[in-house]
């Protein structure tokens with residue numbers, strides 16, 4: 001499954017499947033962060049609501065139990081200033097909720113570093129900063145030079161980094177497990193091993209029976225069946241615990257999450273038990289989304305993640321890789337996440353977070369709560385509410401498009417490393433993706 005689940009005893013179904021038909025106020029399909037935060041928030045706001053959550057495998061089976069553990073104050077797409085402010089505030093909102101529920105998930109709010117290792121990504125990071133509007137720029141953190149960076153973490157060849165304090169490191173599976181327990185304590189009924197075969201207004205169909213509800217919420221992200229989001233893989237490896245002298249050489253005592261700021265970027269975290277976990281895109285998409293059923297990345301992806309890690313931290317080249325795993329993100333056609341709830345049909349949805357769903361799922365959960373309760377709040381007026389992305393083209397166009405975009409990003413990185421100049425391939429990739 002993932003190093004995160006393996007290190008806490010593995011993912012197991014601990015809850016019964018649905019045994020027969022039932023009626024409730026809200027039926028939530030999917031037991032990842034989106035479904036769990038939504039369920040918890042609804043019951044906390046209105047304990048008289050009957051909230052049922054249906055999960056095909058076990059809670060935390062999906063991306064929520066496999067991710068890089070960045071609780072990051074950023075949303076994919078081009079969020080407006082108010083949405084950007086909301087997602088940044090969500091980092092502290094989520095931390096407060098995690099503390100309130102007594103969830104131990106190795107959380108440390110150390111901020112995040114986007115590290116530049118060549119002049120082209122240094123220039124890009126600094127110009128990204130300059131391209132933002134003033135309020136966004138003020139929020140987006142600040143450039144620190146190579147010497148300042150080395151006081152935090154010593155990365156081979158680093159030229160500096162963009163530091164943003166709106167990020168916390170977490171252990172993803174511990175958060176998923178803790179949220180499921182919190183939702184149950186709040187009175188949510190959770191059924192595991194229960195696949196919803198189709199959804200229609202006011203009904204979630206399962207093989208065993210139908211669940212009738214005033215609201216049915218789809219929270220199945222990269223496993224959604226209908227072309228609204230595409231399942232795109234991200235893969236990770238984790239090392240064995242590093243020896244003390246390697247940590248002394250590297251530093252990194254502040255638990256910042258870290259990004260290797262190439263176009264085909266990598267994301268890293270130092271784990272609570274002294275390892276480094278690193279992730280990246282690998283093979284992003286397989287024919288008809290077959291990647292959503294993969295449990296292990298291919299060997300080439302594992303080798304390339306390991307090579308990227310060793311290049312950043314040569315001191316750990318001899319530390320073995322302990323685990324490798326993969327998961328799927330939900331990516332909408334315009335790379336823009338959305339929250340939707342239609343009172344006429346009782347159908348609701350949140351997702352399409354691309355690779356930034358850990359904090360976004362909390363914001364989505366609180367937003368769905370207000371929409372379902374019919375409250376007009378600041379959250380329900382954010383402009384991802386009701387956003388409709390175009391549908392994905394079917395394969396082979398989708399296959400060609402997604403694979404092509406990532407090929408171009410990799411080509412851009414190679415060209416920039418060779419020439420020392422910005423590559424046009426990256427802009428082309430962005431245009432194809434509609435970003």
Ligand SMILES: Cc1cc2nc3c(=O)[nH]c(=O)nc-3n(C[C@H](O)[C@H](O)[C@H](O)COP(=O)(O)OP(=O)(O)OC[C@H]3O[C@@H](n4cnc5c(N)ncnc54)[C@H](O)[C@@H]3O)c2cc1C
Nearest residue numbers: 030032033034056062063064067068070196327356357358
């Ligand atoms: C490797 C990796 C690294 C990532 N790193 C980060 C990161 O560091 N920071 C960040 O912000 N985001 C990251 N993401 C993205 C983030 O993990 C997701 O956006 C987030 O977890 C989505 O949560 P979710 O609940 O919407 O979906 P999921 O966690 O995928 O949950 C969906 C659930 O629905 C269930 N389900 C599916 N179909 C059905 C059905 N028919 N019936 C019943 N149940 C069903 C699944 O079993 C699953 O449990 C990463 C993702 C991956 C894969």
